[in-house]
Amino acid sequence: MTAPTAAVRDRVRTLRPEDLPAYCYDLTALRNHAGHVRASLPGRVELYYAAKANPEPEVLAALRPYVHGYEVSSGGELTHVRKAVPGLPLAFGGPGKTPAELAGALASGVERFHVESVHELHMLAALAVRHAPGRRVAVLPRFNLPVSGGALDGGALTMGGRPAPFGIDPEQADETVRLLTDGTYPHLELRGVHAHLASGLEAPAQLAVAGSIVTWATGLAARHRIPLPEVVVGGGMAVDYTAPERRFDWTAYGTGLARLTAAHPELTLRIEPGRALTAYCGWYVTEVLDVKRSHGAEFAVVRGGTHHLRTPATKGHDQPCTVLPADGPWPHPWPRPAAVGDRVTLTGQLCTPKDLLARGVAAAGLRAGDRVAFGMAGAYAWNISHHDFLMHPRPGFHFLGAPEGG
Numbered sequence: 001m002t003a004p005t006a007a008v009r010d011r012v013r014t015l016r017p018e019d020l021p022a023y024c025y026d027l028t029a030l031r032n033h034a035g036h037v038r039a040s041l042p043g044r045v046e047l048y049y050a051a052k053a054n055p056e057p058e059v060l061a062a063l064r065p066y067v068h069g070y071e072v073s074s075g076g077e078l079t080h081v082r083k084a085v086p087g088l089p090l091a092f093g094g095p096g097k098t099p100a101e102l103a104g105a106l107a108s109g110v111e112r113f114h115v116e117s118v119h120e121l122h123m124l125a126a127l128a129v130r131h132a133p134g135r136r137v138a139v140l141p142r143f144n145l146p147v148s149g150g151a152l153d154g155g156a157l158t159m160g161g162r163p164a165p166f167g168i169d170p171e172q173a174d175e176t177v178r179l180l181t182d183g184t185y186p187h188l189e190l191r192g193v194h195a196h197l198a199s200g201l202e203a204p205a206q207l208a209v210a211g212s213i214v215t216w217a218t219g220l221a222a223r224h225r226i227p228l229p230e231v232v233v234g235g236g237m238a239v240d241y242t243a244p245e246r247r248f249d250w251t252a253y254g255t256g257l258a259r260l261t262a263a264h265p266e267l268t269l270r271i272e273p274g275r276a277l278t279a280y281c282g283w284y285v286t287e288v289l290d291v292k293r294s295h296g297a298e299f300a301v302v303r304g305g306t307h308h309l310r311t312p313a314t315k316g317h318d319q320p321c322t323v324l325p326a327d328g329p330w331p332h333p334w335p336r337p338a339a340v341g342d343r344v345t346l347t348g349q350l351c352t353p354k355d356l357l358a359r360g361v362a363a364a365g366l367r368a369g370d371r372v373a374f375g376m377a378g379a380y381a382w383n384i385s386h387h388d389f390l391m392h393p394r395p396g397f398h399f400l401g402a403p404e405g406g
């Protein structure tokens with residue numbers, strides 16, 4: 001569902017127009033969802049949260065009891081996540097890691113490195129001598145593997161098996177393994193392999209991808225007669241903005257992963273979802289400023305816009321939303337603007353036709369002063385938005401419910 005939870009509605013009722021727009025996160029809903037995800041996973045499957053989806057410290061902390069660790073993709077995220085949730089293991093991934101980022105990560109004792117190229121491997125090895133003396137550093141090279149043909153349905157965004165700046169080409173897999181096992185870099189430990197090949201996959205397609213990664217990884221291990229105890233099969237679990245009530249089938253996914261681990265008792269698998277963990281816990285709530293007709297169509301202009309909630313602009317969808325009517329007296333002597341038709345396009349305050357939050361919303365009678373809660377705004381929302389464009393005030397932030405326990 002994308003209707004705001006009772007906690008979010010209660011908070012919105014207390015907010016004045018000038019307190020809007022506001023991001024409201026329901027941490028209790030987040031904990032319940034994360035608890036379900038975790039409970040669906042069998043033993044020997046670890047859950048890391050990809051922090052880039054939403055790195056708010058309150059969100060990271062709320063997830064803490066349900067995850068085994070966090071995946072970070074920059075030196076900035078690394079420092080931030082360490083501070084927000086100290087003590088949990090981190091995996092450092094992402095293309096184009098700088099020498100300074102690698103040195104900082106080594107010095108801070110990051111538990112695992114997802115290495116994105118052979119050059120990065122050499123650099124990590126050279127830096128480890130100085131910045132992690134006397135330690136063996138765990139490395140999981142990221143490979144850009146072909147995604148098995150039948151595994152993908154239409155909506156998925158494929159990153160694997162095609163030209164991409166991500167990961168190491170399978171052609172270089174043998175060279176990579178040799179560097180890590182022939183004594184060249186004894187202070188690096190080849191712990192396993194990493195892949196993150198697609199996003200937007202439903203459970204059956206995710207399982208097919210995971211199966212093909214494991215098959216490839218066990219083949220590599222056998223060819224080199226080495227153990228590869230850990231296989232990361234990535235994130236990218238589907239979030240359907242057009243059908244919010246249809247969530248990724250974690251139960252089916254967990255059941256399939258259990259079959260996979262049973263067939264490979266030597267392996268620990270790891271998944272690293274971002275969007276599918278946090279998308280549902282956030283609402284961007286705002287107020288209708290104006291309603292107008294334009295050449296036969298109706299528009300409602302709300303406080304804020306896609307500079308706060310860029311998700312619909314980047315994904316090209318209509319952000320699901322709920323109208324919260326404001327029934328108080330209209331304070332002005334002129335008529336209250338109201339929609340006369342039953343379809344309204346919701347836009348923000350930006351002076352660009354791209355500032356579309358949701359088109360053709362069934363919102364008959366929508367009036368200035370009514371409030372709108374945009375759902376599924378808990379991932380890739382505020383933190384991917386171009387906040388400073390047009391210099392509107394920033395939204396408020398409200399973290400509702402207990403972050404941990406009770």
Ligand SMILES: *Cc1c(COP(=O)(O)O)cnc(C)c1O
Nearest residue numbers: 050196199235236237273274275
């Ligand atoms: C972004 C990313 C993820 C998370 O992807 P979602 O689609 O948010 O689940 C996982 N792993 C890597 C390497 C990523 O870059």
